[in-house]
Structure formats: structure tokens, C-alpha cells
Amino acid sequence: MLDGRAIALPLLESVYVSDTDNNRVIKWLEATTEGILVAGGQGSGNDITQLLHPLGVVVDALGTVYIADCINNRVMCWINGASHGDIIAGANVEGTEANQFYYPIGLSFDRHGNLYGFDERNHRVQQFKIEHN
Structure with a gap:
């Protein structure tokens, strides 16, 4: 891991880490020594398979x-x-309009399932x- 910046701790006996400088998010299961790639990891860029300096992560x-x-x-979302x-x-x-960002860095859910950025x-x-189908 290189420059981990954020973690998420869902109730699934795992930890998710945004590995910022490697442009990926890694999932670590309890009692393991190697993480699992869950997002990015395809180099830096703006394709839907890529991330560029991921920071906040929630599950x-x-x-x-x-x-x-x-x-x-x-x-x-992945x-x-x-x-x-x-x-x-x-x-x-x-951008400055609704549904646009200029450097999003953190995310969180409330108890109603709304996502905040x-x-x-x-x-x-x-x-x-967030609508789940």
C-alpha cells in the first residue's frame, strides 16, 4: 500500500482502504495478510475502470x-x-453546480441511506x- 488515506469499517468483518497513490481501493478481511482489490487498480485515469487519487470511501x-x-x-460506486x-x-x-464537485474528499451515509459528499x-x-434496484 502506498499513501492510504481513508478507511471504511462495515459490519462485515472487513476493512476498506483507499490506497490513494496506487489509485485503488483495497478490502482487507479479518485475519488475512493480503488485501483484495475492489476498485481501480488499472492505473490512473478517468475511465470507469480507473480512479485518480481516491480519498473518501464508504460501504x-x-x-x-x-x-x-x-x-x-x-x-x-462499485x-x-x-x-x-x-x-x-x-x-x-x-464544477460548482448541483451534482458537480471540485475536489471531493469525504463521504458518509446517514441512517436514512442518504449519501453525503x-x-x-x-x-x-x-x-x-441512493436508489437500490
């Missing part, structure tokens, strides 16, 4: 990983076992309703 009850993909100015992520907010460019350079927190 929902279904095991879906949400990532503040900082330099790409987006929030992505369904458990997926080979690529989906962009749920932002669009690979900085801290938008550092816009000095705001944005709320997103």
Missing part, C-alpha cells in the same frame, strides 16, 4: 463501495465483484439519495 449494507474520486471530481464502477455524481471536470474546494457538502 453500504449490500457491500457496494462508494468512492470520492478526488482528482476526477466525481463520486463512484457493486461487489464488478470490474468497473458507475459515476453517481460529478463528471470528470470540476464533502466538496472541499467548493466549501460545501452535497446530499444524494
